[in-house]
Amino acid sequence: MDQKLQELWGEVMEEKKQCKGCGGALPFLIGFVAAVIAGWVLFPNLLYSKKVQPVRFSHKVHQEQGMECASCHVFRDDGSYAGLPNNDKCMECHADVVGSDPAEKIYVEQYAQKGKEVPWLIYQNQPDNVFFSHKAHESFECKECHLEVGKMDTPPVYYENRLSGYSKQTMKMWQCERCHAENGVSNACHVCHK
Amino acid sequence: MGLDRRGFVKIVVGGVAGTLFTPVIWQSLDDVSIWSQNWPWIPRLNKGEVKAKAALSKLCPAGCAVKVKTVGGLPFAVVGNTANPMSKGGVCPVCAAGAQLMYSPARVKSPLKKVGEGKFEAIKWEDAEALLVEKLTALKGQNGKIAAINGDETGSAGEVISGLLAGLGNSGYYMMPGEKFVAEKGVKLMGGSGQPGFDIAGADLVLMIGADALDSWGTTVANQKAFAATRPTGAAATAKFVYAGPVLNHSAAVSDKFLPVPPQATAAFALGLANLLINAGAVSSASDFAEYKALAAKYTVEEVEKATGLKAESMKALVDLIKAAKSPVVIAGASFGQGAGALDFVAGASLNVLLGRVGSGMTLLPAAPKAVAGATSSDKDAASFLAEVATGKAAPGALIVYEANPAYALPQADDMAKTLGNIAFKVSFSTYMDETAALCDLILPAPHPYERFDDALNPYGVAKPTYLAGKPVVKKPVQDCKDPVDVLLGAASKLGLSLGFDTYADVIQAKAKALGADFDALAAGGIWTGEAKGGSLNLGASALAKVAVAKTDDKTLAVAPVSNQANGSATLATPPANLLTVRETELSGKDLIVQMNAATAKKAGVAEGNKVKLSAGKGELKARVHLNEGVAPGTVAVLLGFGRSAWDEFTKGKGDNVYKILTVSDEAGTGLKVWAGSTVTVAKV
Numbered sequence: 001m002d003q004k005l006q007e008l009w010g011e012v013m014e015e016k017k018q019c020k021g022c023g024g025a026l027p028f029l030i031g032f033v034a035a036v037i038a039g040w041v042l043f044p045n046l047l048y049s050k051k052v053q054p055v056r057f058s059h060k061v062h063q064e065q066g067m068e069c070a071s072c073h074v075f076r077d078d079g080s081y082a083g084l085p086n087n088d089k090c091m092e093c094h095a096d097v098v099g100s101d102p103a104e105k106i107y108v109e110q111y112a113q114k115g116k117e118v119p120w121l122i123y124q125n126q127p128d129n130v131f132f133s134h135k136a137h138e139s140f141e142c143k144e145c146h147l148e149v150g151k152m153d154t155p156p157v158y159y160e161n162r163l164s165g166y167s168k169q170t171m172k173m174w175q176c177e178r179c180h181a182e183n184g185v186s187n188a189c190h191v192c193h194k
Numbered sequence: 195m196g197l198d199r200r201g202f203v204k205i206v207v208g209g210v211a212g213t214l215f216t217p218v219i220w221q222s223l224d225d226v227s228i229w230s231q232n233w234p235w236i237p238r239l240n241k242g243e244v245k246a247k248a249a250l251s252k253l254c255p256a257g258c259a260v261k262v263k264t265v266g267g268l269p270f271a272v273v274g275n276t277a278n279p280m281s282k283g284g285v286c287p288v289c290a291a292g293a294q295l296m297y298s299p300a301r302v303k304s305p306l307k308k309v310g311e312g313k314f315e316a317i318k319w320e321d322a323e324a325l326l327v328e329k330l331t332a333l334k335g336q337n338g339k340i341a342a343i344n345g346d347e348t349g350s351a352g353e354v355i356s357g358l359l360a361g362l363g364n365s366g367y368y369m370m371p372g373e374k375f376v377a378e379k380g381v382k383l384m385g386g387s388g389q390p391g392f393d394i395a396g397a398d399l400v401l402m403i404g405a406d407a408l409d410s411w412g413t414t415v416a417n418q419k420a421f422a423a424t425r426p427t428g429a430a431a432t433a434k435f436v437y438a439g440p441v442l443n444h445s446a447a448v449s450d451k452f453l454p455v456p457p458q459a460t461a462a463f464a465l466g467l468a469n470l471l472i473n474a475g476a477v478s479s480a481s482d483f484a485e486y487k488a489l490a491a492k493y494t495v496e497e498v499e500k501a502t503g504l505k506a507e508s509m510k511a512l513v514d515l516i517k518a519a520k521s522p523v524v525i526a527g528a529s530f531g532q533g534a535g536a537l538d539f540v541a542g543a544s545l546n547v548l549l550g551r552v553g554s555g556m557t558l559l560p561a562a563p564k565a566v567a568g569a570t571s572s573d574k575d576a577a578s579f580l581a582e583v584a585t586g587k588a589a590p591g592a593l594i595v596y597e598a599n600p601a602y603a604l605p606q607a608d609d610m611a612k613t614l615g616n617i618a619f620k621v622s623f624s625t626y627m628d629e630t631a632a633l634c635d636l637i638l639p640a641p642h643p644y645e646r647f648d649d650a651l652n653p654y655g656v657a658k659p660t661y662l663a664g665k666p667v668v669k670k671p672v673q674d675c676k677d678p679v680d681v682l683l684g685a686a687s688k689l690g691l692s693l694g695f696d697t698y699a700d701v702i703q704a705k706a707k708a709l710g711a712d713f714d715a716l717a718a719g720g721i722w723t724g725e726a727k728g729g730s731l732n733l734g735a736s737a738l739a740k741v742a743v744a745k746t747d748d749k750t751l752a753v754a755p756v757s758n759q760a761n762g763s764a765t766l767a768t769p770p771a772n773l774l775t776v777r778e779t780e781l782s783g784k785d786l787i788v789q790m791n792a793a794t795a796k797k798a799g800v801a802e803g804n805k806v807k808l809s810a811g812k813g814e815l816k817a818r819v820h821l822n823e824g825v826a827p828g829t830v831a832v833l834l835g836f837g838r839s840a841w842d843e844f845t846k847g848k849g850d851n852v853y854k855i856l857t858v859s860d861e862a863g864t865g866l867k868v869w870a871g872s873t874v875t876v877a878k879v
Contacts, residue, residue: 027201031208039216047221076243083241127231128239164228172224 048159048168054118055111056103060153069142069150081134084120087112121158123147123169131194145171242266248275248719250650250664251289251643253766254759255372255531256413257348257650258289259719262667269293269644269667274415275719280660284415287760291769292643296672300626300767300842302639304674314637319674322638323681327688329619333591334362334689341366341590343576345598345765347374348650350705351679353569354693355596358682360568361691366590368579369572370598370764371532373411374654379864380539381558383737386729390543391557392525393657395420398433399519401512402445403542404460404534404870405527408435409444410757412525412655421448434515438463439529440754441789441831442824451515453508454826457529457754458871459501461741464526464541465490466498468548470513478548478733486544486735503827516549523555525655530755530834533605533869535861537741540734547733557657557726563708565701566693577604577858578867584613595622595630596678597640602629602838603764605856605869606811623678628765632840639675644668646677647699649706649716659724661709663702663716740863748797750873751790751830753810755852761835767845768835779820780833786815786849789822789831797828798876808832810874813854830876 062072072085090112097108111118124146126132137145147156147169159168180187197205213219246261251272259278263271272292276283305322306314317325333339340362342355347369356367369375377390394400394407394417405411408418424433437446438453439460446452455463468476469490477483495506516522526542528534546556580600582588593614601611614620615633622634631637640646644667651661679698686693695701706713711722758780760772768776780787788808790798800806800819808815808830815832825831836849856869 025204027197027204028208028211031205031210032212033208034205035209035212036215039213039218043216043218043221047225078244080244082243127228129231161225161228163222163225165232166228 047162049162051121051158051160053121053155053158055107056154057107058101058103058153059149059155060151061101063150073142075135079133079135084122087115087117090118121160121167123156123158123167124171125167126170127166130192132192240266240268240270246273247667248277248664248717249644249667250648250662251285251292252346252349252648252650253292253295253643253763254286254288254414255347255763256286256415256653256655257662258285258415259662259721260285260289260292261719262293262644264667267669269296277719278721279723280413280656280662280721281415282419284419286415287772287775288762288766288769291771294771295766295769296642296644298626298770298842300628300840300845301642301673302624302627302631302637302675304639306637308635312632319676322636323684323688325636326621326638326681327685329592329621330362330685330689333364336591337364338366338588339591340364340594341368341579341588341592342594342596343368343370343579343598343600344572344596345370346596347372348653349597350565350649350651350701351596351698352572353564353566353705354679354682354695354698354701355594356570356572357566357568357693358686358691360570361686361693362689365570366579366588367570367572368574368576370600370603371575371577372654373405373527373531373534375572375575376534376536376866377527377539377654379536379866380543380734381731383536383540383864384543384547384731384734386558386731388558388560388727389652389654391559391652391657391726392523392655393555393557394523394525394655395423396657397519397521397523397555399515399522400433400435401516401522401524401545402435402437402439402449403455403464403524403526404439404457404529404538405525405542406437406439406443406445406529406531406757407525407655408448409759410531411445411527413653414759417655434519436512436515438512440752440826440829441529441756442822443529443756444758446824451512452824453502453504453512454824455502455504456752456826456829456871458752458873460526460534461538461541461738462493462498462501463504464524464538464545465738465741466493466495466502466509467512467516468541468545469493470495470509471516471545471548474513474517476548478550480547480730480732482732482735486548486733486738489735489738521551521555522549523551524549528870530757530870533856533872535866535868535870536864537737537861538870540737541741543731544733544735544738547731552731553726553728558729558731559652559656559659560724560727562651562659563705565705565708566695568693575867576600577610577869580604580610580613581858581867583617584609590617592619593617593621594682595620595624595634597623597765599624599628599630599765601633602851603853605853605858605872606813607851607853609812623681625675626766627840627842628767629838629840638678638681639673640678641666641671641675645671645675647697647702649702651705651709658726659709661706661711661716661722663706663711663713665699665717737863742862750875751794751798751828752826753808753852753855753872753874754826754829754831755834755856756831757834761833762845763835767838767841770842770844773844779822781836781849782818784848786817786833786836787820788815788817789820789825790829791823791825791827792821794825794828794830795819795821798830800876800878805879807877807879808855808874809877810855810872811857813856815850815852815855815874816879817850830874 249262251258259275274283274285304316435449436451437449438455440457524545604610620634621636622631624631625640649663762768804819832852837851838845856872861868
């Protein structure tokens with residue numbers, strides 16, 4: 001029995017020696033760092049697919065014409081928010097091609113004149129079970145929640161989450177809750193889930 | 195330095211530990227939880243501007259002026275149109291389900307051609323229209339070979355259909371049975387002409403004999419609004435309502451008085467009332483008053499009690515109510531909106547003459563101008579026509595069915611369906627896959643009311659000429675459908691006929707113009723009204739001399755079909771939302787419940803909950819018994835609207851169809867086919 005214990009002890013000590021030989025904590029660190037890099041760099045690229053808007057809409061050009069966000073993104077008479085403008089609004093100026101930008105020609109010929117609405121990709125579309133009132137958040141600057149597209153000549157890339165189907169920029173519930181808490185607004189369920 | 199097992203394990207452990215400091219696990223868990231809420235079968239909201247658009251909803255027989263609420267252009271709810279003076283913001287329970295019905299799975303999704311028993315294949319519109327033209331071309335010019343059944347009593351579509359038939363050398367244009375057709379016949383028997391109207395809103399006593407005016411007779415929403423106006427909150431009622439009919443139905447339930455009168459005895463009840471009124475001093479300047487007085491004298495309180503079971507005190511109390519009223523009006527009709535004889539109408543209307551209320555309580559509407567020059571009127575209803583087809587007196591080679599469901603909603607329905615099935619070529623213009631469409635060789639999907647132009651002239655019951663019109667609420671139908679009138683106008687053109695219009699919208703605009711109405715104002719939810727014409731009526735005494743009270747014996751009971759508008763109509767199965775309102779005493783599981791009072795049940799040898807078979811003619815109906823003291827003696831009340839064999843999963847196979855056991859008889863002196871007051875034998879099974 002004693003001899004067997006001694007043999008076993010010997011094997012353990014031998015393994016311990018070999019272990020020192022394979023780097024001590026280094027493999028752990030290698031695995032750790034690799035995982036961190038993969039998690040922060042590779043994972044997002046795998047998780048999101050990249051999409052571009054069907055028409056290269058230049059907010060910059062429109063802003064240079066003296067237009068403001070509210071010129072197109074309007075509140076309706078009943079206080080609801082229209083969100084993205086539809087053809088009726090766009091065609092107030094673009095029923096026909098008025099400039100030299102090829103993107104405008106695409107819009108006019110492929111959408112406006114065919115009576116087809118542009119399937120814009122909405123960066124912050126909320127699920128159906130969320131009731132979000134823009135009117136209640138009117139005092140905030142648009143850019144506090146939305147991408148600041150006002151000075152962009154090309155719309156930002158739309159990152160679609162392959163799992164959830166929502167945009168990368170879609171605000172999560174914890175973000176809503178935090179802002180409500182910070183501003184002393186109720187976080188009761190019924191405030192957002194009607 | 196080599197990598198041994200221990201080193202590998204260390205890397206893995208390090209990797210796992212490192213992952214905990216990245217979004218991989220936490221974000222994935224979050225996203226998977228969101229993904230799990232996005233199953234493809236979960237309905238998605240249509241986002242966009244919420245609007246309320248005026249529409250004419252003809253899902254119910256009278257038609258409702260409604261506001262359709264849309265989001266992003268798609269309807270999602272219906273509310274009454276407060277700006278419309280007729281409905282005053284009210285909406286009937288069928289039209290209230292209009293948005294849901296637009297997306298119904300029972301809708302015909304594209305033109306269908308029959309390829310076998312119960313089998314259809316989808317075909318293109320051009321092929322469907324070519325087939326229709328081919329069949330009509332082959333029979334053109336042969337009178338009697340092309341026929342049409344129209345289930346829309348108020349629309350100008352009837353003018354186009356009858357005009358097309360006339361142009362093709364055919365006169366076989368038939369309406370589905372309804373109160374209007376019978377009432378116009380009744381007015382003729384009283385020496386007048388035109389559609390009668392009734393001013394419920396202006397009356398201080400409304401006596402409904404059979405007519406279920408607050409649920410299924412006439413313009414029900416307007417009637418209900420008129421009733422409600424007489425019941426101001428916190429103040430005394432300003433008018434009395436009395437219902438005399440076979441069942442304590444919706445009208446009877448809210449009336450001041452309910453007099454149980456079996457369906458076959460309504461004329462006897464009216465004449466008994468006339469007798470008491472004359473005895474109390476009522477006189478009329480009508481030319482046939484003496485004859486009428488002599489006839490009424492035969493309907494003594496004893497005779498009336500024998501026919502109806504009503505005691506003399508009840509009749510006398512009613513006479514007192516009428517005598518005390520300054521502006522009474524009497525409305526007579528079948529308790530379920532069809533099948534009554536013209537004599538039933540005349541007996542009730544004669545009371546208006548006797549009370550001097552013609553021209554005020556009861557009015558006559560002038561003939562309306564026609565939009566289609568060649569349009570004709572129907573001189574026979576679809577039940578009479580199909581009876582002739584069954585006996586070989588009529589032999590059409592092609593039948594056009596427009597917004598009608600004769601295979602379900604005519605007496606002896608199974609026989610009617612069989613007769614229909616034997617016609618060589620049948621085309622149905624229907625929004626839904628109903629029982630008739632399922633029998634047809636060609637089904638051409640009609641748009642839902644929110645997807646089409648339509649109009650309604652003088653819905654039965656209105657006191658003044660009335661016209662409503664509507665235009666589509668949606669830009670594009672949700673199914674591949676075309677307006678039936680547009681299809682028929684196109685077919686007419688290919689057959690070398692010109693009816694003067696290219697589209698139904700043009701027809702309606704012409705109709706509005708002919709009436710002096712502004713189509714745009716109508717389409718925005720407005721209404722056009724004219725003036726009732728003058729003229730007098732006689733008491734119809736010579737016609738009433740032929741009134742016969744059908745006798746029931748111990749073995750038979752009179753059938754009283756009961757309408758509940760929420761359960762749909764002849765052309766519409768119960769909307770899915772309204773199935774929730776069906777009571778345990780109306781449908782239990784898949785068993786229809788029939789109702790009778792305890793004395794009647796005892797006489798028939800049945801008891802509460804018994805399974806029974808009701809038989810008449812070749813028809814049979816299976817049901818369970820529920821005792822209800824609100825049913826007239828010797829009568830079995832059967833709810834309409836069940837026993838569907840087509841439609842959708844929500845309605846198919848539930849209960850049984852009362853039309854199967856209604857039997858047709860000839861009304862003495864008028865030649866009309868009648869089936870109100872049909873009798874059945876009841877047997878326990």
